[in-house]
Amino acid sequence: MSRDWFPRSGDETPHEHTHLVTPARVYFNNVLSSRFRMIKVKPLRSLVTPKPPQFFMVWVPGVDEIPLSVADYDEKSISFIYEVKGAGTNALSKLGSGSYLGLKGPLGKPLNIVEGFSTLLVVGGSGVAPTPYITKYLASRGCRFEVIWGVKKRSELFNLGSVMSGVEYIHIATEDCSVGYCGMASELTRELVSKYKYDLVIGVGPKGMLKSLCEVTSGLNTYVVLETMVKCGLGLCGSCVLPNTDKLLCVDGPAFRCEEVMQYLRT
C-alpha cells in the first residue's frame, strides 16, 4: 500500500510547476514593425524550459492575462513577439523596462520534431510570434529548414534574422506584391512542395491560411499551430475548445495534425 502514498502535487517543487504565476521583470519592450512588438523579460524564479510551440499565459498586473507563444528563451530570459489587439496587449505594450508581469507556463504540448527532419515552416500574420523559437529548436535538432513568411504589406516585415538564428533562407511573400513572392504564403508553399521534398511542414498563422496550407500539403506530414481565445490555459474552463472536435487548444495543442482539425478549419 505504499504506492502513491504522497499526493501527486506534494512531491513537486512548487516553483517548477507550470501552472503557477512566476513573476518576471521587463528588460525591454520594443517596436519591431508597424504590426509587431517584442518584449523580453527576466523570470524571477526559474521556469521549466519551453519547447515549441508551447505558450505562456502572460499576466499584465491588474489588466489581463494573454496567451503568447515563446519567441525566444534562454536560462536568463524569455521573449514574446506580440501584436497590440485589445486592452490586454495595449497594457502590455506600455510596460517599460523594470516593470513586473507574471508568467504561467509553459503550457500546451511540444511538437515532436525528429532529428534531421527537412522542414518547411510556413508563417503568416501573427504566426511570426513563435517562429524564432521554432527555428532555434529546429537548428538544435539538426533539421534543415526553410521559412516562408507571408504578410499583407511590406510595413509588417522586420528583420526576422535579427531575432532568429540558424535560418538558411527566408522566402518573403506579400499580398500587395511589394516585396518577394507576389501572393499568399500557401500559394508559394504549393510551388515549393511540388518541387522539393520535406519531411515536415509546420504552419503558423490565421485560420484561413492554415486551411489552405493543409489543402496544398495534403498527403504530407503537416502540423498547424492554432490560435484561439484561451482563458485558463489548463484544460479546465473550456474556452479554447475547437468547435466540432473534442480538442482543447491549451492542452491538446496548440499544434495539431491537419486531419485532427480539418473540420474546425473549414468552419
Added chain:
Amino acid sequence: MNASGILGATPEHIAKLASYGLAAVVTKTFTEKPREGYAPPIIIKLRNCGYINAVGLANPGIELLPQVVRKGKELGLVTIVSVGGSSLEEFVKVSTVALDSGADMLELNLSCPHTRGYGLDIGSDPTNVYEVVKAVSSLSSTPVIAKLGVSDNYVKSSGKALEGGAKALTLINTVKAMIIDVYSAKPILSNVFGGMSGPPIHPIAVKVVYDVYKEYEPEIVGVGGIVDWISAAELILAGAEALQLGSALSTKPRELVDSVLEGLKEWVSELGYTRIKDLVGLAHKK
C-alpha cells in the same frame, strides 16, 4: 464524476470529459441567460499546491443546455446538470429546462463563492437552501442534489436541503480565498478573490463530509482536493458515496481517473471488503 465547473458547458466539453473515463458528468453551472464570466486570470495554481479560481459562472445559458445534456446521454454517461440562479424563479426555470432535456439528476449550485448574488450568497442561509431545494424537488421525481460549501451553517444547511427534498448532498465547493503578487503588489485574479480548490481544502472537505454524515447519514458526493486514491478513500470513510474530481483534472486526467479507481479497488480488497459501499462512513464506527 467531474466537479461542476470543469468543462461541461458545450457538447464538445462533454465528449472531452467522457474521454477521461468518468462514470458520470456534471455540466458547468447553467444560468438562465448566457454569462461571459470574468476576464483572465481566472484559474491559477497556488504555491501551496492548491488552485484558485474565479471564472464567474461563465456558461452559454439555457438555450444551449439541451444539446449538452443530449451529448452526455448519447455517450451513455449519467448526466447531471448543475443549476445556478440568483433567485428562486431562476433556479426553477433552469431546472425545468434541464428536466425537459432528460437530465438524470440536478445538482443545485448553492455555494459558488465568487459570484455576487449567486451560490454562497444564497446557500449560506439555511432558509434559502430549503426553499430552493423544495421548489426544484417538487418539479419532478428526478433526484436533486444540493451542492453546499463551507459556511458557519453547513450542518444546518445540509439538514434544510434534505428536509426540502434533496436526495443527496455534494460537499464541498471551493473555499473563499485570494492571492496577491508580491512584486506588482496586485491581486492576481481579475475578480480579486476567488475559490480555492485542490489539496489544501481536502482536510476541510473530509471534516464537512464527516460532520454532515454523522448528523444525517445522507447520500454524499464528496469533492475537494482529491488527487489520488488515498484522498478519495478518506472522503469515502468520512461518508461520501460518490466522488468528484476538479482541479486535479488539469494534469493527465485519464491517468488520474484510472489510478484512483485502481487504487480504490486494491484498497477495498486489502481491507477485506468486496464492495466499496461497505466502507462508506466507516470512520464513524465506534
